[in-house]
Amino acid sequence: MSEKYCFTVGEEGQKSLGLLDITFNDQSQYFVKKHGLQQGMSVLDIGCGLGTMTQFMAEIVGDTGKVVAIDSNENQIKAAQNRCPEHLQKRITWQVADIYDLEKVGKNFDLVYCRFVLHHIYKPRFALSQIEKVLKPGGIYIGIEGIVNAIFTIPDNIAWRSGNFPVEVEEGIGRNANIGKILPRLIHEANMKCIAADIYQPMLVSPEVRRLLLIGECFENKHYQIENNHLTEAEWQRKQDNLKACIDDENTLIGFYAANFTASRKI
Numbered sequence: 001m002s003e004k005y006c007f008t009v010g011e012e013g014q015k016s017l018g019l020l021d022i023t024f025n026d027q028s029q030y031f032v033k034k035h036g037l038q039q040g041m042s043v044l045d046i047g048c049g050l051g052t053m054t055q056f057m058a059e060i061v062g063d064t065g066k067v068v069a070i071d072s073n074e075n076q077i078k079a080a081q082n083r084c085p086e087h088l089q090k091r092i093t094w095q096v097a098d099i100y101d102l103e104k105v106g107k108n109f110d111l112v113y114c115r116f117v118l119h120h121i122y123k124p125r126f127a128l129s130q131i132e133k134v135l136k137p138g139g140i141y142i143g144i145e146g147i148v149n150a151i152f153t154i155p156d157n158i159a160w161r162s163g164n165f166p167v168e169v170e171e172g173i174g175r176n177a178n179i180g181k182i183l184p185r186l187i188h189e190a191n192m193k194c195i196a197a198d199i200y201q202p203m204l205v206s207p208e209v210r211r212l213l214l215i216g217e218c219f220e221n222k223h224y225q226i227e228n229n230h231l232t233e234a235e236w237q238r239k240q241d242n243l244k245a246c247i248d249d250e251n252t253l254i255g256f257y258a259a260n261f262t263a264s265r266k267i
C-alpha cells in the first residue's frame with residue numbers, strides 16, 4: 001500500500017513547518033549537541049522538511065563532515081535545497097528517498113536524526129529497523145516524536161483539545177499521532193539502547209506564533225479531514241472560528257504538542 005502524507009508540503013507548507021521550527025528548534029539543537037553531534041561526523045536527516053535542522057547540523061559537522069538529507073517528497077527537498085545558504089551546500093546531499101529504503105541512501109552513519117516523521121507512517125517498527133541498519137556500531141539515533149494528545153488550553157476550549165486529531169491504526173500500532181509516548185519501547189524492540197528520553201512541551205505565547213495555528217491546511221488538516229469525512233466544510237469552519245477566538249483571547253493559555261526527545265545507541 002502506498003502511504004499518503006496528510007500535510008501540505010514544499011513552499012506552500014512552509015508556514016506550518018515553520019511553527020515546528022519556532023517551537024522545537026532550540027531544544028532540538030541543544031539535544032543533538034548534548035548527545036553527541038560533533039565536527040567531522042557523517043549524519044543522516046530523515047524527513048528533513050524545510051531543512052533548518054539540516055543546516056544547523058551541517059554547521060556543526062563542518063567541512064570534514066557531511067549531512068545526507070532525505071525526504072520522500074520531491075517538492076519538500078526542492079524547498080529545503082532552495083532555502084539553504086551557499087556555504088553549507090557542499091556539506092549537504094539532498095535526496096528524495098523513503099524512510100523504508102535507507103540502505104539505498106548510505107550506511108555507517110555516525111548519527112541519524114529524525115524528527116516528527118514516525119507518526120506519519122504506517123510501519124514505524126520497520127522504519128526503526130532500517131535506521132538501526134544504516135548506523136555504524138555505537139552510532140547515535142536522535143528520534144524526536146510528538147505526543148499530539150498533550151495539547152490543551154486553560155480554560156479548556158473545544159477548539160484546541162486532544163481528540164481533535166484522527167489517529168489511524170493499521171498493521172499493529174500503525175499511524176499514531178502519539179507515537180512519542182512509546183518511542184523508547186520501539187527503540188528497544190529495534191535492538192538499540194535508549195540512553196535519554198526527555199519530554200518537552202512548548203506553550204504558545206506570542207500572538208504571531210499563536211496565529212500560525214490557523215493555517216488550516218496543516219494543523220486542522222482541512223482537506224484531509226473533509227476528504228475522509230471526519231468533518232463537513234461547515235463543521236471545519238465552525239472549529240476554525242472557535243480556534244481564532246481562543247487564540248485572540250490573551251488570557252487563554254495554549255499548550256502546543258509535546259514531544260519525546262530520545263537519544264539511542266546502536267548496540
Ligand SMILES: C[S@@+](CC[C@H](N)C(=O)[O-])C[C@H]1O[C@@H](n2cnc3c(N)ncnc32)[C@H](O)[C@@H]1O
Nearest residue numbers: 020047048049071072073076098099115116117
Ligand atoms: C511533520 S514534517 C517534519 C519535518 C522536519 N523533520 C521537522 O521536524 O520540521 C514530516 C516530513 O516527513 C516527510 N515524510 C513523510 N513520510 C515520509 C517517508 N515515508 N520517508 C521520508 N520522509 C517522509 C514529509 O514529506 C515531511 O517533510
